[in-house]
Amino acid sequence: MTIQTITRDSLPDLGKALGHKFDAGHALVLSGGPGRTGAARMAARGALRVGAGLVTLGVPPAAQLEVATQVTAIMLRRAGDGAGLRALLEDDRLNALCAGPGLGLDDDAAQKVRVVVQSGRACVLDGDALTLIARDNSLMDALHAGCVLTPHGGEFARLFPGIADDLGADPAVEAKAEATRAAAARSGAVVLFKGPETLIAHPDGRSALHAATGERAVPWMATAGAGDVLAGIITGLLARGFDPIEAAKAATWLHVSCALHFGPGLIAEDLPETLPAVLRELGP
Numbered sequence: 001m002t003i004q005t006i007t008r009d010s011l012p013d014l015g016k017a018l019g020h021k022f023d024a025g026h027a028l029v030l031s032g033g034p035g036r037t038g039a040a041r042m043a044a045r046g047a048l049r050v051g052a053g054l055v056t057l058g059v060p061p062a063a064q065l066e067v068a069t070q071v072t073a074i075m076l077r078r079a080g081d082g083a084g085l086r087a088l089l090e091d092d093r094l095n096a097l098c099a100g101p102g103l104g105l106d107d108d109a110a111q112k113v114r115v116v117v118q119s120g121r122a123c124v125l126d127g128d129a130l131t132l133i134a135r136d137n138s139l140m141d142a143l144h145a146g147c148v149l150t151p152h153g154g155e156f157a158r159l160f161p162g163i164a165d166d167l168g169a170d171p172a173v174e175a176k177a178e179a180t181r182a183a184a185a186r187s188g189a190v191v192l193f194k195g196p197e198t199l200i201a202h203p204d205g206r207s208a209l210h211a212a213t214g215e216r217a218v219p220w221m222a223t224a225g226a227g228d229v230l231a232g233i234i235t236g237l238l239a240r241g242f243d244p245i246e247a248a249k250a251a252t253w254l255h256v257s258c259a260l261h262f263g264p265g266l267i268a269e270d271l272p273e274t275l276p277a278v279l280r281e282l283g284p
């Protein structure tokens with residue numbers, strides 16, 4: 001089976017059309033509780049910088065003050081549990097959802113992941129959402145092709161034990177590609193398996209590779225929170241209306257390009273702030 005290589009030339013046109021903010025979509029990123037809100041805030045910043053028209057953080061009431069003191073262009077609404085999130089989603093302009101970065105692993109978090117998946121909306125499931133899905137087959141069964149799962153190696157092993165068993169600690173790219181395709185087929189979702197070599201697969205068999213090696217090597221990307229920002233960039237592109245696998249591919253290229261552009265000393269918060277320069281280099 002052919003694997004597409006993700007290059008600058010393979011990207012869709014990322015320029016924004018003329019229009020008002022709702023034409024560029026409204027992303028909702030779920031935050032965890034007090035002291036755990038940084039990951040979701042970084043994801044939200046990635047979504048906003050990549051061009052979503054509006055980005056809202058859905059926060060548990062106990063974390064509202066913490067988040068409110070840290071955001072400006074990003075908006076904030078309360079979403080304490082599954083019922084609270086369901087009420088928020090009555091606004092169908094919220095067209096792309098992100099759950100997982102710093103979300104936590106308690107019952108409220110699990111309920112919110114269920115509401116996200118059952119909403120049928122385009123969504124990114126990252127971090128703790130993946131751990132919750134690994135614990136509950138009914139969540140795995142509810143996934144659909146509008147979901148993008150973004151596991152690192154540890155999360156992949158938890159989510160897809162049978163498939164991951166054959167992989168080993170440092171798999172060859174072909175084995176990682178095969179495992180990613182099997183994971184997409186099993187889950188019914190787009191799977192983006194992270195690492196210096198990132199593999200992306202759709203349940204219909206399409207797959208793609210981005211290798212952050214050679215001239216695109218970014219060892220300084222191995223920094224806490226880099227994956228949270230990637231989840232946000234994908235969510236922002238989903239809000240803008242990109243197809244899930246195209247959003248996953250373009251976000252992967254942009255994310256590594258931001259790290260290359262910034263260089264050594266990078267911390268995760270720098271990634272969203274470098275997006276404007278990378279987007280500018282791509283043209284209008």
Ligand SMILES: NC(=O)C1=CN([C@@H]2O[C@H](COP(=O)(O)OP(=O)(O)OC[C@H]3O[C@@H](n4cnc5c(N)ncnc54)[C@H](O)[C@@H]3O)[C@@H](O)[C@H]2O)[C@@H](O)CC1
Nearest residue numbers: 038039100101102103104127128152153154155224225228
């Ligand atoms: N600034 C922040 O607020 C940050 C919050 N984070 C959040 O912390 C939560 C837990 O995420 P973690 O990934 O740390 O924890 P997890 O415990 O879910 O996964 C990490 C474990 O998996 C193992 N593992 C195996 N292969 C791995 C690989 N390729 N990459 C990473 N780990 C691998 C590690 O050894 C470790 O034991 C998530 O919700 C995440 O979004 C992290 O993203 C770090 C930054």
Ligand SMILES: Nc1ncnc2c1ncn2[C@@H]1O[C@H](COP(=O)(O)OP(=O)(O)O)[C@@H](O)[C@H]1O
Nearest residue numbers: 152194195196212219221222224225226227228
């Ligand atoms: N050495 C590396 N080279 C290129 N990309 C890397 C490297 N290490 C990590 N990454 C990327 O950084 C991100 C790390 O995500 P993740 O493991 O979820 O960390 P976190 O949970 O701290 O955000 C992924 O997108 C991964 O592909």
